[in-house]
Amino acid sequence: MARVRLIDVAELAGVSMKTVSNVVHDYPHVAPALRQKVQAAIDQLGYRPNLTARRLATGKTGMVALAIPEIDHPYFSELSRHIAEEATRRGYRVIIEQTLSDPAAERAVLNDREAGLVDGVIFHPVRMETLDIAKLDAGAPLVLLGEAAMPVMTDHVMIDNVSAALDATRHLLASGCRRIAFLGVIAADITGSTNQRLLGYQRALLEAGVQLDPELIFTASEFTAEAGVRSVAEAIERGVRFDGVVCRDDRFAIGALKALHDSGRSVPEDVAVVGWDNTFLAAYTSPTLTSVAPNKTAIVAAAFDLLEERIAGYRGVGRHVIVGHSLEVRESAPVAPDDSDLA
Template sequence: MTRPASVTLQDVAALAGVSIKTVSNVVREYQHVRPSTRARVQDAIDRLGYVPHSIARRLATGRTGMIAFALPAIEAPYFAELAALVSTEADGFDYRLLIEQTAGSLEDERAVLRGRERGLIDGLIFQPTVLDAAAIEEFRGSTPLVLLGEIAAPPTVDHVMVDNTAAARAATLHLLQSGRTRVAFLGQSAWTEHATTRLRMGGYRSALEEFGAFRDDDLLIPMTRFGAFSAEAAVVDAIEAGVRFDGLVCFDDLSAIGAMKALARTGRIVPDDVGVVGWDDILMAQFTNPGLTTIRPDKAALVRTTFRMLRERMDGASGPGRHELVGFDLVVRGSTAS
């Protein structure tokens, strides 16, 4: 049967009554698929005359059918969850995904842009943490590129992000409007070039000013590095130094989890004594005790938007770089609910 041009992986999944991921697993001959499911999917493939896009694409264009996602830390829950969403989105269009970890290294970020995977990938999704816009423009090659995160993109490159300033403002106002009077920010960094921290601190300060709330540099609690362990140590140090606060906006959910442990260690009850807000809404935020109030970026929309822009560039779209914002929600759980 001749394959109609419109037949897609989604069409096969719908006919077989399975997920897109299952169809992808059958096409790629993964072993861990039930024989009955494999047979049902294969029957749908045969009936529709489906040929994987990746095969047709290689034959017609010489493309590899592979994209790369370069991220700072695969062990960080947010990036692990984001990578899973990117993988699912790529599967839906018959692309394979290559994960590259840069660990925030200047050399690794440069290497990603210089094209150390040149010839292996058709497009790159990249979340830098060190390189600025000028360096990105200098080191990028010809591979289609979409940037994620808070570092400003050069005018030639597409960029997708959440409005961190607005989200931090919403988190801070939530604490202030619930009656908190001394709201601290956990995550202040000595590295002023850390764009994410700078934007979130800006939103925090904006909310304090708007509300007419108490402001003091002592309420900017520094962390030597990001993560739960550093957050726990930073909050204990602040409390032992006499810093008083009844609300805490944290850089991310891991920081919030570390902060909640520190508060418990020092005899503070969440939320009665201190309300805590995290950021990212990672899966474990639902399982802390109490549950963690957090900023939830629309990760699904972020991935869909990113992949749409990348596919358009891989298909030859030209023009200046595009900048798109995706939404967020404040998810209220027990860590701020009195």
């Protein structure tokens, strides 16, 4: 079947090619009745804009790239869905790239910007550091997510991880917990978020007058639920006493719930558990999981606002935007009777 052309739509609708182009590009000055007529012709013929022609005419592709470490990580999966939905609302399509935290793959994401395939990139780096990104020549507009890198000339969106960890730990303290563990630290951790969350956890304990105990910093071999199970089970076998756990993500928290169940400990009566990311899994664990909830909608909206300003020509210094978070309280760490102000 031959490709439907702009002129084919114009002939069927009985209008000029310029009018069809105005409708395709959603220019506001097209009369509603004319817009409806052209859209009916587009729908009837199944017309799709030629991206190559669009780029030649406007310098834009209508495409943005999203580069994330893991497609199947619950948080990044949910974030990708929000980004795809926001892109559609703003008239873009999304190309999703998985880097698996590989340095070469992360460099390729930024180097390929210069190929002209996309109008902009939303990128969550893990391996690449601030200076690595700053040294690259500017290609398509770029917005960073996460905590790994923050070049002064690059836009960046994140939550305040220290503050969020403070909130999670304070919640457990207000519920009466005093032997609160942190799950977990990984020897080869290359993320920036773990250290920030660990810092917030420590600050909350110190401000409450609770002595820090290195024995309560649980280590894990990798970022998986299975590693969380092993880490908590090993702590129990060593006889470590704890009545609360702040987990660096929901996968670790799910592992903690299983290890505690397997050991005969009740959640939250014996040990209260707080996860992180508030992924869809949190509402379906048993018990349901209290979790730090980054405002994913706000993260995505801020990223697109910054990206579109760059696409439109902004060339100033980087804007570093911190969006809000909350604590989604569920059964694994409920609100204490006198803790209503943290609900």
